[in-house]
Amino acid sequence: MHTEWLIAPLAQWRADAILFYAFEGAAQHLPGVQRWLREQPSWATQLNPLKDFTGKLQETAVYYGSPGQLIPRVLCVGLGPAESLDLEKLRTATADLLRKCRELHISRPAIPLMAFDGLSLEADSTFREAIIGAISGLYRYEVLKTREESQTALPEVLLILNESAPTEGSARALEDASATAAGIALARDLVTAPSNRATPAFLVQTARELAERYRFEIQVIDLEGARKLGMGLFAAVAQGSQEPAYLIVLEHRPAGTENDQPLLFAGKGITFDTGGISIKPSNKMEAMKHDMAGAGAVLGAFKIIGETGLNKRIVGILPCTENMPDGKAYKPGDVLRSMAGLTVEVISTDAEGRLILGDALAFALRYQPLAIVDIATLTGACIVALGDRVGAVMGNNENLTRRIQEIGMRVGDRLWPLPLWDFYFEDIKSDVADFKNVGGRKGGAIIGGIFLKQFVPDALPWAHIDIAGPAWTEKDLSASPKGATGFGVRLLAELATDWS
Numbered sequence: 478m479h480t481e482w483l484i485a486p487l488a489q490w491r492a493d494a495i496l497f498y499a500f501e502g503a504a505q506h507l508p509g510v511q512r513w514l515r516e517q518p519s520w521a522t523q524l525n526p527l528k529d530f531t532g533k534l535q536e537t538a539v540y541y542g543s544p545g546q547l548i549p550r551v552l553c554v555g556l557g558p559a560e561s562l563d564l565e566k567l568r569t570a571t572a573d574l575l576r577k578c579r580e581l582h583i584s585r586p587a588i589p590l591m592a593f594d595g596l597s598l599e600a601d602s603t604f605r606e607a608i609i610g611a612i613s614g615l616y617r618y619e620v621l622k623t624r625e626e627s628q629t630a631l632p633e634v635l636l637i638l639n640e641s642a643p644t645e646g647s648a649r650a651l652e653d654a655s656a657t658a659a660g661i662a663l664a665r666d667l668v669t670a671p672s673n674r675a676t677p678a679f680l681v682q683t684a685r686e687l688a689e690r691y692r693f694e695i696q697v698i699d700l701e702g703a704r705k706l707g708m709g710l711f712a713a714v715a716q717g718s719q720e721p722a723y724l725i726v727l728e729h730r731p732a733g734t735e736n737d738q739p740l741l742f743a744g745k746g747i748t749f750d751t752g753g754i755s756i757k758p759s760n761k762m763e764a765m766k767h768d769m770a771g772a773g774a775v776l777g778a779f780k781i782i783g784e785t786g787l788n789k790r791i792v793g794i795l796p797c798t799e800n801m802p803d804g805k806a807y808k809p810g811d812v813l814r815s816m817a818g819l820t821v822e823v824i825s826t827d828a829e830g831r832l833i834l835g836d837a838l839a840f841a842l843r844y845q846p847l848a849i850v851d852i853a854t855l856t857g858a859c860i861v862a863l864g865d866r867v868g869a870v871m872g873n874n875e876n877l878t879r880r881i882q883e884i885g886m887r888v889g890d891r892l893w894p895l896p897l898w899d900f901y902f903e904d905i906k907s908d909v910a911d912f913k914n915v916g917g918r919k920g921g922a923i924i925g926g927i928f929l930k931q932f933v934p935d936a937l938p939w940a941h942i943d944i945a946g947p948a949w950t951e952k953d954l955s956a957s958p959k960g961a962t963g964f965g966v967r968l969l970a971e972l973a974t975d976w977s
């Protein structure tokens with residue numbers, strides 16, 4: 478489904494359905510509905526009062542007009558009480574509206590800009606968020622479906638109705654919404670794709686396509702190259718896999734920013750995590766195809782950055798490999814030498830994410846970044862701590878972590894801070910190496926963070942985002958259908974935009 482402006486006098490609007498919002502318990506319609514009804518006398522009696530429809534959040538209602546009308550249906554969705562409206566609820570409600578359209582086989586639904594009047598949120602961002610919800614809620618991964626009947630047709634186009642040409646702000650809002658939804662969809666596609674499709678080589682190909690399309694710089698380092706750079710941690714994880722491993726460096730460097738210090742994103746790209754020799758139980762192991770969601774989030778953010786044409790230097794580093802048990806695989810007890818020169822004792826080969834990211838962080842320092850943000854499905858412990866709808870943010874700079882959390886709340890990627898006090902390091906002290914890759918069971922998400930912290934100078938602002946929970950949803954969440962969520966895509970893109 479794409480979006481399209483339809484600019485015409487109100488009486489000439491034509492669509493398969495017009496979409497509106499309603500507040501719960503409101504005495505009257507929203508101003509946009511009122512205006513539309515004034516010019517549609519035949520509808521006025523029907524929509525007034527909104528009979529069985531109470532306007533509860535996500536409640537939808539369909540009204541049918543008489544034959545021959547230019548707009549034969551009205552679809553309404555509840556926003557809940559006016560006082561508690563926020564952008565998240567708006568995205569959710571709009572997603573439900575469009576899903577209702579899909580269910581009813583409505584091919585050309587239309588939403589008038591005036592539907593957003595009276596929502597008491599900033600106009601352009603209200604419009605933008607609604608459209609992001611509309612598109613994202615219809616997401617489905619159908620690449621591997623071959624049977625016709627399994628594919629319900631989507632609406633063909635979502636028309637945006639207005640009487641006059643859109644203001645620069647609303648035109649921009651629609652463009653941003655499409656770009657954002659496309660970035661989220663890319664990440665969802667990559668994370669959903671099984672590991673025999675989304676291999677490290679596939680991620681390389683995806684990054685190359687982005688680089689080609691948006692004029693990013695790209696550098697791909699293979700296992701041999703990684704070894705030469707001294708990446709003993711990344712190489713150890715990769716050595717048990719038959720799939721070639723790659724470290725991808727993607728760089729947005731618009732003219733004039735060549736000498737600027739970049740903002741740097743690092744994303745965990747484990748395309749399948751068996752646990753290695755410390756093998757995971759087979760039950761639900763298939764879920765570990767999503768262990769590259771950090772890399773997916775960075776690629777999705779780069780798509781948004783490419784689409785919107787940000788004028789800042791941004792670098793993405795994606796270590797990509799499988800984690801497999803094998804005759805050649807690395808083993809518990811092995812001591813590895815990292816690119817940073819630090820030695821690491823492997824206690825569990827299943828704590829592989831921090832290993833590949835440790836080398837990625839050391840490599841990142843070459844770019845003299847202003848700040849580093851890494852994002853990873855790092856620990857099951859993070860899900861135990863915060864549940865599966867919230868990620869954890871931690872780091873060495875409170876300003877940075879606070880800012881990331883605030884942006885996350887704004888875009889719907891919920892994060893909660895965890896501390897990285899120095900004493901946590903005691904848990905990963907090793908008898909034979911500088912430190913080990915696992916502590917006990919206590920504070921598992923924090924231990925992952927403390928491990929990564931060893932690879933970043935204290936003076937360089939760095940944040941680590943653990944998305945083990947929210948990268949995937951078992952529940953259908955309206956704007957985020959069951960499966961890969963694209964969590965972190967908007968967060969990173971918005972952080973890049975917001976960055977000064």
Ligand code: BES
Pocket residue numbers: 750752768825827828829830854855856857858915916921945946
């Ligand atoms: N990829 C997993 C973490 C994970 C678990 C992500 C569940 C998504 C859902 C990670 O590589 C891992 O296995 N972590 C271990 C760390 C432990 C060995 C310290 C874990 O969480 O059990």
Ligand code: MN
Pocket residue numbers: 750752800826827828829830
């Ligand atoms: Mn693991």
Ligand code: ZN
Pocket residue numbers: 747750768827829830854855
């Ligand atoms: Zn993992």
